[in-house]
Amino acid sequence: MPYKYTIHQHTYTFSDLRTLMARATPFRSGDALAGLAAETYMERVAAQMALADLPVKTFLNEVVIPYENDEITRLIIDSHNGVAFAPIAHFTVGELRDWLLSDEADTHTLSTLSTALTPEMVAAVCKLMRNQDLISVSRKCEVVTRFRNTLGLKGRFSVRLQPNHPTDDPKGVAASIVDGLLYGSGDAVIGINPATDNPAAVNRLLQMLDSLRVKYDIPVQSCVLCHITTTLELIKANAPVDLVFQSIGGTEKTNSSFGVSLSLLAEAYEAGLSLGRGTVGNNLMYFETGQGSSLSANAHEGVDQQTCEARAYAVAAKFNPLLVNSVVGFIGPEYLYDGKQIIRAALEDHFCAKLLGLPMGVDVCYTNHAEADQDDMDNLLTLLGVAGCNFVMGVPGADDIMLNYQSTSFHDALYVRKVLGLRPAPEFEQWLVSQQIMDENGRQLPPGETHKMLMNTVL
Amino acid sequence: MPGDQLIKPDSWSSLKAFTNARIALGRTGTAVPLNESLQFKLAHAEARDAVYSVLDTEGLQDGLQHLKISSYQLHTRARDRMIYLQRPDLGRMLDDASAHALEIDAGDYDIAIIIADGLSATAVNMHAIPLLQLLVPRLIKENISLAPVVLLQQGRVAAGDEIGSLLRAKLSLMLIGERPGLTSPDSMGAYLTYAPQKGFTDERRNCISNIRPEGLQYNAACDKIFYLIKESLRLKLSGIELKDNTMLLHA
Known part of the structure; x- marks a missing residue:
């Protein structure tokens, strides 16, 4: 399904979800090499605005690589935790960004989300964030692992x-x-x-x-x-x-x-x-x-x-x-x-x-x-x-x-x-x-x- | 207070004998002492300058003339270094004028030698001619025919296969500057492909790496390359199926 966003009477069209995601990504040489990067600064922001309006649950219905072709897509979809997802199911990607930065999303709450979010949801919200936002939210997370000592x-x-x-x-x-x-x-x-x-x-x-x-x-x-x-x-x-x-x-x-x-x-x-x-x-x-x-x-x-x-x-x-x-x-x-x-x-x-x-x-x-x-x-x-x-x-x-x-x-x-x-x-x-x-x-x-x-x- | 009293040396500096790694640097607070910091910057500066160094086409042509070998200057589709670094695909393709120039001189050669800047023109500027001074006489002695040598600017390894194919050579041999390391700004690589064709990938090539006086020395590199050329022509293949058994021969 194509996604559209209009700024100053100019309508930007993104042919599918993966294209929308690619165009919304802050510029890097690899995406340009792959021919996936936004061609103008305006197009990038238009993609980010379109992505912000997208309901988070879209990612459960539309995948970036077909389910039948890729075992990682199957892993992501099959292991998604619908119960844990329920409290955030009503958000758009943009609302998810605002909520992640709020005081409500504390260390404990964030730890309950790890199976509720898919990698594509997290990637999408990441594309809307500044470096400061990425640091603020990361800092609230605590992931502890153990083998012969305690890390994290x-x-x-x-x-x-x-x-x-x-x-x-x-x-x-x-x-x-x-x-x-x-x-x-x-x-x-x-x-x-x-x-x-x-x-x-x-x-x-x-x-x-x-x-x-x-x-x-x-x-x-x-x-x-x-x-x-x-x-x-x-x-x-x-x-x-x-x-x-x-x-x-x-x-x-x-x-x-x-x-x-x-x-x-x-x-x-x-x-x-x-x-x-x-x-x-x-x-x-x-x-x-x-x-x-x-x-x-x-x-x-x-x-x-x-x-x-x-x-x-x-x-x-x-x-x-x-x-x-x-x-x-x-x-x-x-x-x-x-x-x-x-x-x-x-x-x-x-x-x-x-x-x-x-x-x-x-x-x-x-x-x-x-x-x-x-x-x-x-x-x-x-x-x-x-x-x-x-x-x-x-x-x-x-x-x-x-x-x-x-x-x-x-x-x-x-x-x-x-x-x-x-x-x-x-x-x-x-x-x-x-x-x-x-x-x-x-x-x-x-x-x-x-x-x-x-x-x-x-x- | 004199600087040497501020620096806390490490008591285990005798371990430096076992590795070239930057161990036992000492410290001031938690920082490396200034001398070590500047040594690191110097090494990085050498590597950076090597990345932006330019193919010395005049010097290389002179060196080739002494070997009685003619040469061409060609260019890939990567116009400059900035594009070259971000678009490896363009560095693998000849620009139109270059491709056209080669078609005119195609002949049935045994081997096409290409000298390309790669990621360190410094490396080939320094090491290509000394290596060829050893290699070319041995090839001539074996009646292995040489195409004119191509000097390629903004070139990646795979461009050698297109050149070899356009020249209708049985083998392409590319001498190219490798990605500079912090203590190896001038490392040259040699890549060999049998029946080279545009679009070949790494598994079709043999590679000999780190050719420079502090690494694989000219004589040893020449032995390896000469062995691979002869075996490649005899077996009509290159890449993962062609093993470098020179060590066994010398053993």
Whole structure:
């Protein structure tokens, strides 16, 4: 069904819901590359005005990718919670925006909405919001998950320690882990992107991570971010797998290009659960997402990249993840051109995921061919800290020497904790204090026994 | 107070021996010391300048003339760097004048070599000629015929396949500047396609990455490329079915 909106006697027509959504999206290079972006500023605002008038329940009757063609559409429609939806069923998208910002929509109320809202509803309301609105609403959400520690509590800010090495050299990786731990990073996960997906090589890294964790009794989880089929194989071979990782997207075709499906994810999730390695909880999936992945895989189906991204969160939500993060600036300038677009997309992703009940973190990052630098990352990191983001990455000196991009550093994480009064996950904070790495106020202590012992593990 | 007393060095700096990662940077408060901050900015500046560097067509032509190879200058449909960065599709297509120029000189060559700026013209400006100085004599010795070399501006990898196809070459070999890393602003990649056609995707190509003195050195890169060219011509294929077994041969 076409949607129309008239401004100054000019009628803008949008052929269907996905087109309306695309035209209403704040400008980004990826939507232009896909030929989906609004052609004028006026057309974009017209689309936003039309979208604001749309009843939210429209999204239950009109889908952006046909039900019969896409298993994620089926997942979204089949798992929608009509009872939870009832209190907001009468809203238009615009009214939903106003209500989300009201005092009535408090932390508890928002937590009841995660199964009431579909990704497309959340994407739509997101397109009507300014950055400030995205931050205000995100900050009210609290999504807590547990494995060996408790992540996502208000007032806490966690870090994935990302100790990558171009050849997966165990000592090289361990050196970066020690650096990160002594800077108070690693409570979200110690997670390595391996240079190769070779099962034996991945297993070597898993064994090294596990023995380090056990030796120092660190309340953290580890992960080697290989393909999920490799992880499945390793679980069957009794490797010490804590978290099960996979990159996912928001269309069935995108996931096919990643070599995964909902049934494969379910199989790996069950396999992970069967190990029973969590101590304080059983959230064990770790997903990465990012705007532009569907376009990059030629699998966007005419849907804008922000809506595709939100649909990926329906996939994540099905498997009770411990961690989800958007790798927002990694994909390159043909999808998100500059610091402004990267910052906007990161706030959108964090907002949408939080409303849908996900423990959202962000890889605050950029590549060298994007119009961005450390100043943009400082801005984004600070905004996400204010927005209540669950975690960011900790890469030595912000320079990932394996993936060749810039993320956030251990120092950056300490900065945001300090200026915003945020603290690490409680169990990890206790460990840092008991090992005399940090004091109760998060200040680093002079080198002591643990510093020496950790250093000697590598030497 | 002198600056060196403000900086708190990290006691585990001996671990730097195990990785090039930026570990044990020290700190002032929670911030990295200024020296480290400036070193990072310098590395980023090198990478940024590399992205905006321009193909040195004169220098490359001179170098090719010494090898007794003629060359063309062509351009893709990406008019400038800003468009190139946002429209990878245009960087994969020749503009009309370029496509026309090639049709005139089509011949049955064994190999078409293309030198493209990619994301770092600096890389090919520095490394393309030294590599070809090693490779070309070996190709000539094996009676492998060469098309005139194409110097391509605002080019992406896939443009090499259209060029190879228009020149009616059995193989295309593209030397192209890779996305600069923070400590590798001048990394050159080599992409090889058998029976190149417009519209081919990555699985049809073999790639040799990180060619530069601090990475894969010229001699080793030349060995790999020469091996792949010979195997590709012998087996009449490229891509995932063509394995680089040079390591086995040397073992």
